[in-house]
Amino acid sequence: MNNQSKTTIIAEAGVNHNGRLDLALKLVDEAASAGADFVKFQTFRADSLASGQAAKASYQTANTDAAESQLDMLRRLELSFNAHRDIMDRCAKRGIAFLSTAFDLQSLSFLADDLQLRYLKIGSGELTNAPLLIAAARTEMSLMLSTGMATLSEVEEALGVIAFGMLRSGSPERRQDFADVLHSAAAWEALRGRVTLLHCTTEYPAAIVDTNLRAMDTMRAAFDLPVGYSDHTTGNAMSIGAVARGACVIEKHFTLDRTLDGPDHAASLEPSQLAELVRDIRAVEAGLGSGVKQPGAAELRNRKVVRKNIVVARGLPAGHVLTLDDLVTKRSSGGISAMDVWNCVGMKTRRPIALGASLNWADLTWAD
Numbered sequence: 001m002n003n004q005s006k007t008t009i010i011a012e013a014g015v016n017h018n019g020r021l022d023l024a025l026k027l028v029d030e031a032a033s034a035g036a037d038f039v040k041f042q043t044f045r046a047d048s049l050a051s052g053q054a055a056k057a058s059y060q061t062a063n064t065d066a067a068e069s070q071l072d073m074l075r076r077l078e079l080s081f082n083a084h085r086d087i088m089d090r091c092a093k094r095g096i097a098f099l100s101t102a103f104d105l106q107s108l109s110f111l112a113d114d115l116q117l118r119y120l121k122i123g124s125g126e127l128t129n130a131p132l133l134i135a136a137a138r139t140e141m142s143l144m145l146s147t148g149m150a151t152l153s154e155v156e157e158a159l160g161v162i163a164f165g166m167l168r169s170g171s172p173e174r175r176q177d178f179a180d181v182l183h184s185a186a187a188w189e190a191l192r193g194r195v196t197l198l199h200c201t202t203e204y205p206a207a208i209v210d211t212n213l214r215a216m217d218t219m220r221a222a223f224d225l226p227v228g229y230s231d232h233t234t235g236n237a238m239s240i241g242a243v244a245r246g247a248c249v250i251e252k253h254f255t256l257d258r259t260l261d262g263p264d265h266a267a268s269l270e271p272s273q274l275a276e277l278v279r280d281i282r283a284v285e286a287g288l289g290s291g292v293k294q295p296g297a298a299e300l301r302n303r304k305v306v307r308k309n310i311v312v313a314r315g316l317p318a319g320h321v322l323t324l325d326d327l328v329t330k331r332s333s334g335g336i337s338a339m340d341v342w343n344c345v346g347m348k349t350r351r352p353i354a355l356g357a358s359l360n361w362a363d364l365t366w367a368d
Contacts, residue, residue, distance in 0.1 A: 007243050007281055008228070010099060010121075010251040011036035011274055015077040018262050024079065025090050026256055032094035034275040035282075039096050040121060040251065043084065043111055044103035046074035059204040060263040073263065081110055088115060105135055112139040121251075124148030124202050124230075130161045130178075137165025142194045144249060146230050148202030152222060155197065156182070159223065162195060163187035192225060196249055199242075200230040204253075205267040211238050213245055220246070232267060236277045243284045252277060306331065308338040310359040320349045321367050332358040 011031035017024035024041065031039035054070040064073055079087075084100070091098040101121040102108035111117050120141040126132050127150050136143055143162065147155050160178030167187060172178065181187050199216045201207075211233060220227045228249025229242035239250045255268035269277065295303060308329040316326060322344050329338035335358030336344065344359065348367040353359070 005285075007247060007285060008038065008249045009036045009278055009281060010038045010040050010249065012040045012230075012251050012253040012268075013255075014040070014042050014253055014264050014268075016253070016255040016260070016262060016264055016268060017041075017077075017079065018260065019077045019079065021079070021083045021086060023256065024083065024087050027254070028087060028090045028094055028096065030256065030271040031254065031274070032091075032096040034254075034271060035278040036274065037097060038099040038119075039091060040099040040101065041079065041084070041087065042103065042123075043100040043107040044074065044078060045106055046071060046078045048104035048106060050074055057204075057263075059267070063263050063266055064261065077262070081114070084110070084115065102132070102136070105132060108132060108135055108139070112141055117141060119144065122146060124150070124200050127154060127158045130172075133158060133161040134165035134172075137162040142196070144196045144198055144228070146198040146200045146251075147219070148200035148230070152218065155219065156223070159191055159195065159225075160187075163191055166190045166194070188224070191223075196226045196228055197223065198228045198230045198249060198251065199247075201232055204232055204264060205234045206232040208233055208238065213238065213241055216242065216245055216247060234267065236269075236273070236280060239277060240280055240284055243281050244288070250277075250281060304334075308332075309335040310338060310341055310344060311335070312353050312355065312357055312359055315355045316349050316353045318349055318351050322347050322349070322364075327359070334358055335360050 011034065013024065013027040013031065017027060028039050050071045052069060052071050056070045056073065060070065060073065088098045099119055099121055100111055101123045102111050103123065103126065111120060118141060120136055120139070121144045122133070122136060124146040127145065127147060145158065157178055160182045164172060164178050164181045167181060167190060197219050199219065201210050201212070203210065216227045216229060226248045229239065229247045230251040231239045231242070232253065239252055242250060252274070253264055253268040254274045255265045255270060258265050258268060258270055309332045310327050311330045311332055313326055313328045324345055327341055327344060329341065344364065346367055347364040350363055350365055353363060
């Protein structure tokens with residue numbers, strides 16, 4: 001994702017397949033039709049992800065059976081490894097890249113070694129999961145690290161964990177090892193080659209007032225890494241704002257139907273909205289331009305029409321020495337720019353000039 005001018009758009013299918021392969025394949029089709037670059041799923045072994053005592057988040061309780069445990073919910077939403085292969089095949093046929101988030105070491109190994117993915121998304125909940133971060137760093141994959149719920153210092157520590165995994169073998173002896181490795185230029189060079197940070201507000205849906213897009217600027221300045229945005233708000237406004245603010249990646253949840261049962265459907269876009277988001281992001285990219293402040297070709301044509309030139313306020317004889325009262329500024333067919341009106345004062349007319357005529361330098365000479 002590094003050093004690119006085009007925003008990478010990730011259509012986050014997540015668990016919106018409800019554990020069904022047929023729905024997962026339809027999500028691939030819709031993401032491809034919308035024009036997204038990636039369609040992303042979640043790869044996990046439920047029993048490795050959560051214990052039987054793990055509580056549900058409030059949004060999960062609101063959108064699923066409240067009596068169901070988080071572990072049972074995850075078991076219901078888990079996709080088999082064979083299903084992943086079928087999904088990848090569909091992605092290849094539809095011309096869209098497959099991406100997934102690994103939540104445990106077995107799933108990470110499957111994505112890296114079996115599927116041999118080039119990119120890995122690391123969810124916000126794994127930002128403090130040091131064993132997973134080290135293992136991810138030791139793959140060849142480029143990493144997109146979501147930073148929801150994190151402070152800037154926690155993001156820095158996670159980068160230290162990843163840098164440790166990239167540069168050192170074996171296990172750390174103490175937590176301080178992660179901070180120590182960041183003192184080397186080699187660590188930052190390795191991170192810049194493989195890590196993209198994603199700003200995120202971990203709530204479903206997230207409130208606009210909690211979005212804090214300026215945190216993207218803070219992370220970019222602090223770490224000199226590419227920064228994107230994982231958008232959990234309702235609608236597309238925050239994603240558009242993030243692109244205008246320099247996001248190199250946009251991730252957005254989508255579903256086939258927001259009314260389906262499941263934890264994430266209600267906070268997701270439907271296919272037509274996803275397609276609209278892709279169109280709007282591409283339009284914003286086209287409008288961002290080079291950053292050089294200069295007129296475009298259309299403006300140069302219009303400039304001749306709308307900018308003011310100097311016009312004589314009264315008929316003037318040849319040899320007349322101009323005063324400010326002789327001149328007005330109006331739109332005209334050409335002539336001397338209104339910016340030069342004071343430069344014309346004190347000059348002498350070479351010929352008679354009719355009332356309302358544009359003044360040209362060829363009409364003037366210096367007075368004796």
